[in-house]
Amino acid sequence: MGEREEKTEVNEISQRQVSIANGGPAHVHAVGRRGSRARGSTAKPSGSEMTFSDVCVDAGGKRILWSVSGKAVPGQMLAIMGPSGAGKTTLLNALAGQTPISSGRVLVDSRRMSKKMKRQVSYVQQADIFFPNLTLRETLRYSALIRLPSELSIRQKLNKVEEIITTLRLHDCATTRMGDAAVRGLSGGEKKRANIGCELLTSPSLILLDEPTSGLDSTSALSLLELLRSQLASQQNKTIVMSIHQPSSQMYYMFDKLLLLAKGKTAYFGPVRQAMSFFSSVGLHCDLQYNPADYMMDLVTNDDSRKILIGEDPKQETRPKKLSAWQRALQWVRLSRGEREGKGEEGEVGEGRTRGNGNIEILEYDNSPSLTSFRAVSAVNPIATSEESSPDDITKEVGPVTMDDDGSETSDEDSLVRERKWPTSWWWQVCVLTVRTFRQSRFAILSPSNIFLAVALSVVASLCWFQLPETEKGLTERFGILFFTIIFWSFNPLFIALTTFPSERVVVNKERSSGSYHLSAYYFAKTISEMPLILFLPSIYMVIVYWAAGLNGWSSFFGSWFFILCSGFMAQSLGLFISATVTNRSTAITMAALCVLTSMLLGGFYVRALPFWLDWAKNFSFVTYGYDALLQLEFTDDRRFTCNEVASSYPSCNATTVLAGYHGSGSGGSPGDGGVITGADVIREYGGVYPLYVCFLAMLGFSVLYRLLAYLSLRHLHRHAH
């Protein structure tokens, strides 16, 4: 490609991205443009046309979807209906590219969905997954800042958010927190609209929604559907595909097309208004008073009618397949079309058996309605009308498809729709995510309960170890307070990470699956933003307890503070690693408890003399380095501890005998200085395994290692999930 052509393409892409974001009538992005071109129209901004043919999905060792086909076109709403377990969510996941399909094709504007194209398809999942502590406006703003292309100014992005808030009538709750089970926030309906709003930010050409009305009262459900119909489908000409359980008749007739599923198979696909005629034509008559959606649900849950519709046969794996009413109707259309067009051999139509041309298989009609019913079906069914396509024709409509370098099929116009891989730069993502994570995490880390815990334990510790004397009693008590401090400020960040990260990971997975940002940007932002937060509570503790206990002066205070923070950072990193690797929460807690208790045992307080073959293990305890550093900072060379009590009983008092009294062990040791033990004596006997700088480097090294492993684990899990 020449330089000039390249520039033109870059310009096109920039304009397209800006227009995508603006979502105004002037926006004609390449996908839509191609779709429009295909239909010979360029005037209207266009959604994307989605066709799926013979989609089969297997999971857990069984087939969940069986050759499901359909088509959704711009400006229309396609409803996917079916009883619980029919495969609606599985189909939507497959259409959104989040579940691999075993066979068949999903095409958007005649191209198979590549990673880049996934960004033009918005998928509003059933669960409303948000950060509970952010307000609705904050949620939309951060999403806009990251997901809208960098060609737009911040002001334009924020304006887009306000537009969405207005469109979805969310003004009244814009400053309300999203909330979750623990924190009250937006109502169910508001959350649904917020969920849709987040996806609308990027002005997608195709919107997939999984049961957006579930959990809503009938008025809210109707108003949500009206909004989707009028604002998105009619005004903005978007393509909407939505699964829905049991709509009222008013809601039902808002859809253009219906795909009815039963046990993973197609029971009907076509215009909603012709569905009832189709069912009548195969002998399934409906009382006019009946809500059509309710009636269809009855049909696909009733064994007899379902057999007619999907040709269910328990032994179908081994016996020649019975064909469903739908398949037979389809075959009839193919056959009659072949006859009309005079292609190939003329098909023979028999009472119980049909033999067709090259395209038509041998069919068995078992207990089936007569062929005349199928003629009737063809008269009412969209598959037989000229302007609509049957699922079988869907693949034929698609132009030549070739393979892209990323392994996805692409057509010759693909170069026009090459999107930049990420809408914003890595650094921009880090900046926005840092602010967002800070705002979200401050509620989790600095929650009232965590603040209360820190203050309460500071007070209790201060009372227990108030103004420790510089005697042998104070000396041994100092071991206790230092060990308690290091353990407390390791446990706390570790368990905060364990309890908060799993829910955060769900949101990140959702955002990452729509290609919003780099995982590394999120992870880097998380590390930076949480640093000041994890420093805050230990700082309160240190200020209170250190001086209340009368520990070793200013320089040791700052040193100890620093090492407590390092220890907290290291423990948080370990917590992240565990919760990123072990997705089951109770297993993660068990793992964490194992790590913590083992580290405590090996940390140098409970067991002074490990067996020689286990001595190396203390290097992997996350308590060892922090405790060792605190001992060295407390027992500096200039400290003097008067040991009169011990000296009166044991005239040859030395550091070993005093400390042995505390620890219940001790052997030999250097002679003391009469009744005085120095800090140097203590360190020589019981601390100072590693110099301070080694303690620091070890803690830093372990923190980086745990974080790196957590990152790799997250990346692996994300790739595995998608």
Ligand SMILES: Nc1ncnc2c1ncn2[C@@H]1O[C@H](COP(=O)(O)OP(=O)(O)OP(=O)(O)O)[C@@H](O)[C@H]1O
């Ligand atoms: N990973 C999986 N392993 C095994 N079975 C699965 C898996 N995913 C889905 N299924 C099964 O596939 C069927 C269809 O599930 P799906 O969630 O698509 O149904 P649905 O129509 O969306 O149901 P609902 O309306 O209750 O949400 C169900 O019987 C479900 O148990």
